[in-house]
Amino acid sequence: MRYFFEDYALDTDRRELYRATDLIVVPPQVFDLLDYLIRNRERVVSKDDLISAVWNGRSVSDAALTTRLNAVRGAIGDSGEKQRFIKTLPRKGFRFIGQVQEVRDVAxxxxxxxxxxxxxxxxxxxxxxxxxxxxxxxxxxxxxxxxxxxxxxxxxxxxxxxxxxxxxxxxxxxxxxxxxxxxxxxxxxxxxxxxxxxxxxxxxxxxxxxxxxxxxxxxxxxxxxxxxxxxxxxxxxxxxxxxxxxxxxxxxxxxxxxxxRRPEDLTAYDLYLRAIQKIVPSTREGLAEGLRLAQRAMELDPGFAGAAALAGACHSENVVRNYAIDPQFERKEAVRLMRLALSLDDGDPDTLAGVALISALLVGDCESEIEMSDRAVKLNPNSYYAWHRRGWVYEIAGQPEEAIRSFERSMRMSPVDPQAFIALTGIACALIELRRFDEAIIAAKKALRLNPCYPGPYRCLVAAFAHLGRDAEAREAAARMLETDPDFTISAWIDRSQLSKTAKLMIEGFRKARLPE
CATH class of the missing domain: 3.40.50.10610 (ABC-type transport auxiliary lipoprotein component)
Structure with a gap:
């Protein structure tokens, strides 16, 4: 039997007490007391009832019983004063008064x-x-x-x-x-x-x-x-x-x-999941391994649109992050896989969102990219992934206000996401183009607190500080950015993606801070 009350769960088979997903460790007698009180919640149980059931009638002092009952209350966030769950009735006994749902497990x-x-x-x-x-x-x-x-x-x-x-x-x-x-x-x-x-x-x-x-x-x-x-x-x-x-x-x-799962038992979906795990940190090695796994998934399931879009995203990231040995080849592969994913499934919101972003970064057909990202969030307004990528699509299209709304919507859906630094960087970029430099600095610093090794927020800080005439802070941010991205030049950053076409104030800030051309 399992008993649920508020966000607690008492599993009598495993003899475990949980609050949400957290296991609460309690001594055996404390567990037995709580179990007995819940099972007999329709009536008031006396001290003698508790001693007979939990201690098998052995002699137990009032102080020892009170100590154990207080431990029960402490385990479930109750107290002698509040008595939300366990009510003391003077000279009569105790009763569990919380609302309980029972779930009976059969063999x-x-x-x-x-x-x-x-x-x-x-x-x-x-x-x-x-x-x-x-x-x-x-x-x-x-x-x-x-x-x-x-x-x-x-x-x-x-x-x-x-x-x-x-x-x-x-x-x-x-x-x-x-x-x-x-x-x-x-x-x-x-x-x-x-x-x-x-x-x-x-x-x-x-x-x-x-x-x-x-x-x-x-x-x-x-x-x-x-x-x-x-x-x-x-x-x-x-x-x-x-x-x-x-x-x-x-x-x-x-x-x-x-x-x-053993390697020989992996399905296309398993490989896809492993690929996502590898590419999240966006390292050169992680993207290479993620691409390899996505390609294996496509070999097992040639109709897997998500795997095709993921492989295209790996190529796109290699170009944008300046990892590509042959940028032209990687661009072509990203676009080819993008088109393949659409041909396999143009009604999947996550595939649409991913393809829209690849196209926005590498092609620059704003009208079709906005249409795809809008369709993605219409198909699934609860998709963090779709709203996040819509933010970057609108950023690249030169609509920073709508970009910020999309990033904020995505963060509302995933408020403790470890990848939130990417959305915060997007917000900082958009705020720079809106000349809201002080707010951009706040967003970029929040991003850096989540990931101090990500170069994007440093670029935002360089530009924002430079526009505000805070030259010493701009130089410090530039030095930190070049530590994380030592090959950075303004011209190379402009060539990496279509983002530079609408990031005019960002580039102007780079030049004010005298970053390498």
Whole structure:
């Protein structure tokens, strides 16, 4: 049996207590006390009841019992004063008063005994959003809980890389005690999202948990609380928060699975995941290895548009970062693979966004690139990837205000993203072209705090300080930039991409700071 209350989970089989995904280590007697209180939450339990159940009737002092009860309260963020979960009734005993959802786990089925109708689990990430439990005590709130699930299911289904079970199948579990392992097997998915909705006093609290179905492992859990003002805006707000949180967790879980597989068992999707992991740091060696893995993925699956776009992005990055030994060849390969990806799938928002950026950097057909990036975010308005690349497309097209809006939208969707320094650099570049130099400095410094080895923010600082006449700081930023990019020259930077065509004030700042021509 597993019990859920607020963002806590008590697993009686594993004898584990979790808050969200964090394991809370508690002594055995503390666990047993909490378990007993929750199991008997319909009544007041006396001291004698607790001693009989937990200590088997052995003599226990009041002080020892109080110490253990305080430890229980401490483990679940309660206190003797607040008594949110465990209420003390003087001269009577104790009662667990928190709202609890029970999930009963049955024995894991033997795969050999599984019915033939159980669908095979796809190679790519697959998820079912189960009906959220209405914990409000108000049957009329069922519509809100069901609507929440509909919104999240729809938002997830816009990610073409995800296999999402339709609502009609997921809702066959409504109102039932769900065994997650059995639900995953019956629906043919690797992950299950479950949760509860609780509404009271003009506020709504939604708790969600992402679980790996085969093992029952909690991958992610969180709680969202909002004012119950505009019901539809609330659903949109929470949907964005949930999807933005679980999509990166799904990716991390899939990456962990791919990394554990033997080389001879790797699928095209596994290779694609490994390629992404390699290219994220944008080092020369990482891009070379990422390109090799993306090419292997294309060999296994010639129709894999995402792998083609990723390979094109590797070539494009080599050109932009001045890694290319033969820039002309790499440009041609980037454009060829870009066109191949579009021919394979021009309706995938992430592919469209990636292709739009490659084209913006290397081709410079602003009208078509803006059309592609706009179509990408229309197809999936919850895609961090699409909004981030749309920011660079608009930056290159000479529309800095729209670029900033896109970067900010992407950062709102991934507020703790380790790659946020790239979006912050884009914002700093756009602010320079808007002559908002002081703000550009703030954004660039934020980017450097996340990654002090990335040369882009230093270039922004050089230009912004130079325009403000802060020459000493411009020289210091230039020295740091040349440490990270020793081959930098203004002419080479201009030749690398189409960005230089609209970055007039950036280039002017470089020259004011007397960077090498």
């Amino acid at each position: 894991a089925p033997n795969p050999d005994d599984a019915p033939q109708s159980a669908p095979a689990i796809p190679d790519r990430p697959s998820i079912a959003v189960l009906p959220f439990a209405n914990m409000s005590g108000d049957p009329e709130q069922e519509y809100f809980a069901d609507g929440m699930v509909d919104e999240i299911t729809t938002a997830l289904s816009r990610f073409k890389g995800l296999f999402v079970i339709a609502r009609n199948s997921s809702f066959t579990f409504k109102g039932k005690a769900v065994d997650i392992k059995d639900a995953g097997r019956r629906l043919g998915v690797r992950y299950v999202l479950e949760g509860e909705v609780r509404k009271a006093q003009g506020k709504v609290r939604i708790t969600g948990r992402l679980i790996e179905a085969a093992t029952g492992t909690h991958i992610w859990a969180d709680r969202f609380e909002r004012d119950m003002t505009d019901i539809f805006a609330l659903q949109d707000d929470v949907t964005l928060a949930v999807v933005s949180a679980i999509r990166p967790r799904l990716f991390q879980a899939e990456l962990a699975l791919a990394s554990r």
